[in-house]
Amino acid sequence: MAVTTTPDLQPAPDLQPDPDPTPAAQREPRRIAFRQRIGRWDVKASPYLYISPFFILFAVVGLFPLGYTAWVSLHDWNLIGGKGEFIGLTNFTDVLAQPNFRTALRNTFSIFLLSSVPQVFIGLVLAAVLNANLRAKTFWRMGVLLPYVVAPVAVGLIFSKMFADQSGLINTLLGTVGIDPIRWHANVLASHAAIATMVNFRWTGYTTLILLAAMQAVPRDLYEAAVIDGASRARQFFSVTVPMLRPTIIFVVITSTIGGLQIFDEPRMFDQFGQGGADRQWMTVTMYLYELGWGAQKSFGRAAAVAWILFLIIIVIGLVNFAITRRISTSGSVSGKDKR
Amino acid sequence: MSSTGMIRQTAGAGAARSVERRRARQTARGRRGAGANRRPGWVTYAILTFVLLASAYPLYYSFLLGSSDAQTIAQNPVPSLVPAQHFLDNVGRVLTSDIQFWKALRNSVIVAAVTSISVVAFSTLAGYAFSKLRFRGRRGLLVFVIATMAVPTQLGIVPLFIVMAQLGWTGKLVAVIVPGMVTAFGVFWMTQYLEEALPYELIEAARIDGCSMIRTFWHVAMPAARPAASMLALFTFVGSWTNFFWPFIVLGSENPTLPVAVQLLQASYFKDYSLILAGVTMSTIPLIIVFAVAGKQLVSGIMQGAVKG
Numbered sequence: 058m059a060v061t062t063t064p065d066l067q068p069a070p071d072l073q074p075d076p077d078p079t080p081a082a083q084r085e086p087r088r089i090a091f092r093q094r095i096g097r098w099d100v101k102a103s104p105y106l107y108i109s110p111f112f113i114l115f116a117v118v119g120l121f122p123l124g125y126t127a128w129v130s131l132h133d134w135n136l137i138g139g140k141g142e143f144i145g146l147t148n149f150t151d152v153l154a155q156p157n158f159r160t161a162l163r164n165t166f167s168i169f170l171l172s173s174v175p176q177v178f179i180g181l182v183l184a185a186v187l188n189a190n191l192r193a194k195t196f197w198r199m200g201v202l203l204p205y206v207v208a209p210v211a212v213g214l215i216f217s218k219m220f221a222d223q224s225g226l227i228n229t230l231l232g233t234v235g236i237d238p239i240r241w242h243a244n245v246l247a248s249h250a251a252i253a254t255m256v257n258f259r260w261t262g263y264t265t266l267i268l269l270a271a272m273q274a275v276p277r278d279l280y281e282a283a284v285i286d287g288a289s290r291a292r293q294f295f296s297v298t299v300p301m302l303r304p305t306i307i308f309v310v311i312t313s314t315i316g317g318l319q320i321f322d323e324p325r326m327f328d329q330f331g332q333g334g335a336d337r338q339w340m341t342v343t344m345y346l347y348e349l350g351w352g353a354q355k356s357f358g359r360a361a362a363v364a365w366i367l368f369l370i371i372i373v374i375g376l377v378n379f380a381i382t383r384r385i386s387t388s389g390s391v392s393g394k395d396k397r
Numbered sequence: 398m399s400s401t402g403m404i405r406q407t408a409g410a411g412a413a414r415s416v417e418r419r420r421a422r423q424t425a426r427g428r429r430g431a432g433a434n435r436r437p438g439w440v441t442y443a444i445l446t447f448v449l450l451a452s453a454y455p456l457y458y459s460f461l462l463g464s465s466d467a468q469t470i471a472q473n474p475v476p477s478l479v480p481a482q483h484f485l486d487n488v489g490r491v492l493t494s495d496i497q498f499w500k501a502l503r504n505s506v507i508v509a510a511v512t513s514i515s516v517v518a519f520s521t522l523a524g525y526a527f528s529k530l531r532f533r534g535r536r537g538l539l540v541f542v543i544a545t546m547a548v549p550t551q552l553g554i555v556p557l558f559i560v561m562a563q564l565g566w567t568g569k570l571v572a573v574i575v576p577g578m579v580t581a582f583g584v585f586w587m588t589q590y591l592e593e594a595l596p597y598e599l600i601e602a603a604r605i606d607g608c609s610m611i612r613t614f615w616h617v618a619m620p621a622a623r624p625a626a627s628m629l630a631l632f633t634f635v636g637s638w639t640n641f642f643w644p645f646i647v648l649g650s651e652n653p654t655l656p657v658a659v660q661l662l663q664a665s666y667f668k669d670y671s672l673i674l675a676g677v678t679m680s681t682i683p684l685i686i687v688f689a690v691a692g693k694q695l696v697s698g699i700m701q702g703a704v705k706g
Binding site (some may be wrong): 080091096099100101103104105106107110112114115118119121122123125128129183186187189190191192195197198199201202204205206207208209210211212214215216217218219221223224226228229230262263266267269270273310312315318319321322325326329331343346347351357360361364365367368371372375377388 | 411421436437441442444445448452455456458459462471475476517520523524525526527530531532535536538542545547548549550551552553554555556557558559560566572575576578579581584609610611614635638639641642646650655656659660661664667670673674677680681684685687692693695696699700701702
């Protein structure tokens with residue numbers, strides 16, 4: 058039996074099997090050489106073999122389409138007619154000149170802010186509540202997470218009925234406390250708030266659990282030190298918990314940026330036409346992309362241009378986030394020391 | 398322990414256990430001081446109950462309206478908390494409507510199952526290689542995987558659709574399955590997990606016993622990866638089941654998944670919310686069942702992922 062060494066293990070150096078004939082090899086030189094060669098090949102090639110499905114598939118269905126989007130956006134490209142002439146940046150200038158595009162961009166950012174900012178705050182408070190020494194911990198945690206398994210389409214349908222302008226649940230309840238009905242669909246900001254509510258309904262529990270996990274990882278002695286210094290519970294929360302959670306909060310913000318700026322399902326389901334309202338008051342960028350490519354225009358070129366613009370926006374925001382993170386994490390520790 | 402023997406005999410094992418637990422708590426409290434581990438008061442539970450109601454009521458609301466009828470809904474914006482009698486009627490109407498509910502259900506099951514299996518298989522393979530094997534470019538490739546988690550691949554839909562049309566896959570399930578077969582998150586997740594959960598000694602032992610690389614993976618890495626793999630499968634399943642945008646574009650109404658079919662319900666019967674919300678309830682029930690069985694795992698999956706990520 059050929060002893061295959063274990064160069065695949067991390068701590069071991071990448072050693073080449075000794076070509077000198079070992080006692081065993083003297084007895085059966087050929088077979089062992091062959092086996093060793095197979096063994097070496099196995100060790101060398103296997104890692105690449107194991108990671109290749111991911112990289113090949115991801116290249117085909119993830120990276121290539123993204124890159125090819127740029128190519129499509131430079132052409133007059135139709136859903137039915139296929140590829141047309143090369144027209145340079147015309148699609149981009151066309152799209153940027155459209156008032157609908159600017160409306161969509163405004164709506165997307167508005168919905169995004171209305172959903173992610175309250176979500177982080179509510180998540181922090183809820184996580185603090187869940188972090189107490191509760192009875193039936195898992196039950197409460199599961200209760201918070203329940204909406205996560207409901208499809209956005211279902212959430213959209215349920216809430217669009219609740220937020221109906223006439224004879225909706227929410228307006229009726231508001232009426233009982235003397236608030237005039239809000240025109241959830243007609244009013245721009247109200248429609249954004251309603252859609253943001255759907256997003257928050259589905260994701261707040263998820264965010265809460267992430268923040269809760271981070272809270273539990275905060276070292277106990279920090280709290281003990283704070284208690285000795287006479288900090289109240291509220292003071293402990295703001296001076297110990299929140300600063301320690303900063304990396305996690307930033308992680309949550311970054312992931313919600315990537316998802317939130319591509320929002321489609323909830324606004325699409327907000328009425329039965331799926332076009333973002335009569336004045337496009339809640340049409341998002343992805344809805345606009347869909348309408349350009351698969352709606353009346355069937356212009357893949359313009360849809361691709363919108364996709365590429367949104368992609369760049371997300372990347373830029375990601376980089377800004379990253380830069381802020383780095384500044385906070387370096388200056389944050391200093392100010393943290395000052396406080397204590 | 399022995400002091401609860403009496404209670405065990407008189408009041409049963411459950412009571413004995415709870416007494417033991419209480420005593421353990423009391424001693425722990427005594428040791429740590431009263432501050433940190435104090436049981437919270439009723440305000441905390443009141444807040445949590447409110448949150449619980451807020452997260453469950455919309456689903457119950459959907460069921461309430463789904464068991465009502467169009468007239469009642471129009472007259473009473475606030476549904477009574479007791480469901481009406483028409484749920485089965487509405488279910489029947491959903492099933493006989495032209496949204497092909499059964500086909501959609503079957504499609505959703507197929508897509509979610511196949512993508513879960515494939516994501517778990519490929520992620521475990523890649524995660525094993527990244528965490529435990531040594532090869533040139535390992536670090537760089539892993540950084541690449543992590544970076545791709547931040548790439549909004551949904552924005553590649555235009556060319557993806559062109560490719561699917563060229564292949565003749567539009568309207569076929571394979572067009573939804575193939576793009577979902579791998580995720581960067583899955584690879585990252587399994588890498589993180591195996592790094593800690595799989596000792597080098599085990600791999601070494603298998604190799605010394607003469608296992609080939611793939612057998613080592615199969616007999617050593619796979620069993621070690623099981624807890625994380627089942628969580629990853631769960632998350633992929635939920636993600637696939639609730640996914641709408643891409644199936645909506647590439648499948649269309651002929652061969653829908655559940656979200657696509659439910660959306661169709663709204664487009665064609667928008668005046669009758671009892672029908673729409675019955676359909677919504679029907680499409681949600683399977684995942685509620687999954688949640689009831691495996692919700693605990695989802696919770697701990699999110700919390701573990703958060704600490705590492």
